[in-house]
Amino acid sequence: MSNKRVTLKARQVSFAWDDTPLHWLPDDPFTTHTINVLHLLLPAGERWFVHVYKQVLPFIRDDRLREDVIGFIGQEAMHSQAHDEVLPHLREQGLDPTPYTAQVDWFFEKLLGDRTLPPGRARQWWLMERVALIAAIEHYTAFLGNWVLNADELDRRGADPTMLDLLRWHGAEEVEHRSVAFELFMHLDGGYRRRARTWATAFTALIFLWQRGARFFMENDPTLLDGKASFKAFYRGGKEGVLPSTGDMLRSIPRYLSRGYHPEQEGDTEQAVAYLATSPAATAAEAREGAAR
Numbered sequence: 525m526s527n528k529r530v531t532l533k534a535r536q537v538s539f540a541w542d543d544t545p546l547h548w549l550p551d552d553p554f555t556t557h558t559i560n561v562l563h564l565l566l567p568a569g570e571r572w573f574v575h576v577y578k579q580v581l582p583f584i585r586d587d588r589l590r591e592d593v594i595g596f597i598g599q600e601a602m603h604s605q606a607h608d609e610v611l612p613h614l615r616e617q618g619l620d621p622t623p624y625t626a627q628v629d630w631f632f633e634k635l636l637g638d639r640t641l642p643p644g645r646a647r648q649w650w651l652m653e654r655v656a657l658i659a660a661i662e663h664y665t666a667f668l669g670n671w672v673l674n675a676d677e678l679d680r681r682g683a684d685p686t687m688l689d690l691l692r693w694h695g696a697e698e699v700e701h702r703s704v705a706f707e708l709f710m711h712l713d714g715g716y717r718r719r720a721r722t723w724a725t726a727f728t729a730l731i732f733l734w735q736r737g738a739r740f741f742m743e744n745d746p747t748l749l750d751g752k753a754s755f756k757a758f759y760r761g762g763k764e765g766v767l768p769s770t771g772d773m774l775r776s777i778p779r780y781l782s783r784g785y786h787p788e789q790e791g792d793t794e795q796a797v798a799y800l801a802t803s804p805a806a807t808a809a810e811a812r813e814g815a816a817r
């Protein structure tokens with residue numbers, strides 16, 4: 525395992541969705557839709573990361589960290605866009621996500637947006653609270669990125685190659701930049717009580733939004749008569765290796781809450797970089813950039 529620091533750059537990927545079936549994991553609508561929730565949460569969520577971090581840049585007193593945060597902003601903006609581009613394809617297949625994405629937009633833009641606060645302590649408190657929330661969420665994006673890079677069962681079951689590449693390109697960049705949000709939080713605040721409190725908020729919100737999203741997709745899938753999402757199905761998917769396992773998820777909690785936590789301990793930079801060197805979307809982006817230079 526190697527975790528040497530890499531310079532973060534945004535790869536300008538694009539994906540063609542025309543050949544991707546509605547159930548991109550064959551005969552498994554539940555797993556397909558559980559993972560599809562990413563396309564609902566990430567566009568608004570990652571746009572919100574970028575929005576918050578742009579406000580934070582002037583407070584960073586470390587040049588290397590500032591450079592990392594700028595690289596992080598570029599990557600997250602691209603992730604948000606790439607997941608957003610899946611939504612018209614779902615709509616064409618009869619699955620209109622608008623009722624759900626409208627709620628997610630409200631959640632990130634209004635509930636977690638800039639409140640009308642006077643400059644000073646309250647405004648600073650709310651900014652730090654959001655910086656800490658992002659660090660907690662990034663614990664999970666790194667967890668998921670590391671998971672999908674190693675989820676060979678998806679290949680064995682014939683998952684759509686374009687969707688797998690989107691998930692693994694994104695997952696690899698999450699592993700690549702997994703330390704940035706936590707290091708930024710430690711640099712600006714680092715309070716343990718804030719870390720624990722915002723972890724609880726982030727974890728609760730993620731579980732809540734995720735299960736609602738999976739249920740939304742299952743209930744509105746035009747090919748399913750009685751589509752349901754359940755914890756039992758999630759647990760089974762984890763056992764079979766097509767979803768993260770419940771045990772791994774539970775074990776990740778004390779790691780984030782331990783005083784010695786550092787995201788370096790999660791995932792493998794070398795594996796992420798190796799995937800990006802062979803990813804169809806990332807290599808095509810690189811070739812386009814090379815031709816434009």
Ligand SMILES: [Fe+2]
Binds near residue numbers: 570603665694698
């Ligand atoms: Fe991301």
Ligand SMILES: [Fe+2]
Binds near residue numbers: 600662665697701
């Ligand atoms: Fe990220």
